[in-house]
Amino acid sequence: DAKTTQPTSMDCAEGRAANLPCNHSTISGNEYVYWYRQIHSQGPQYIIHGLKNNETNEMASLIITEDRKSSTLILPHATLRDTAVYYCIVRVAEYGNKLVFGAGTILRVKS
Amino acid sequence: GAVVSQHPSWVICKSGTSVKIECRSLDFQATTMFWYRQFPKQSLMLMATSNEGSKATYEQGVEKDKFLINHASLTLSTLTVTSAHPEDSSFYICSAQSSGRGNEQFFGPGTRLTVL
Secondary structure (H helix, E strand, C coil), X not given: CCCCECCCEEEEEXXXXXXXXXXCCCCCCCEEEEEEEECXXXXXXXXXXXXXXXXXXXXXXXXXXXXXXXXXXXXXXXXXXXXXXXXXXXXXXXXXXXXXXXXXXXXXXXX | CCCEEEECXXXXXXXXXXXXXXXXXXXXXXXXXXXXXXXXXXXXXXXXXXXXXXXXXXXXXXXXXXXXXXXXXXXXXXXXXXXXXXXXXXXXXXXXXCHHHCCCEEECCCEEXXXX
């Protein structure tokens, strides 16, 4: 019973912005949107999370729609090393709450 | 900061033997750690929540007597796969949650288990 839906795969040209969408139409008021990515044969890496305001860090930007039913992860200048599976997860940000992974989006950055 | 290690990174064992995998949070304390399993071309599947000083909480369908979890300190959780069989071959990943960092989970690099 995944709470998010993401495209199966996307391609992006190296150096261009990668925009990864995520739908979470049943998100609750106290649930945050988290993004992780997993490069092949490695553990997932935390990218960013947010509640309702847009967020930015050194890795990416997170844009959340005003109704919070969808969001977009933006990698401003994608490199070949950004090729990975990207997971969008909604979760109440309380200590002890688990992360439930869906299928994610396979992002292929091409030169 | 926020580094989680796993040991070993890979292991090959014979069917019927037991294998222990360690998960350590290197620069923060974690009263809660999680264990995941990932089969090829599939997503991560949560196996159990490991709680320091108490029993682990297992997800539905995960055999607690086969996958023994011990969380004896604030920086170490272990997963023991008992009487391993070829179908237990998988990529096992742990994560640790830090209360001081907005409750994000940080993941270890994973352990590749192959049972012959």
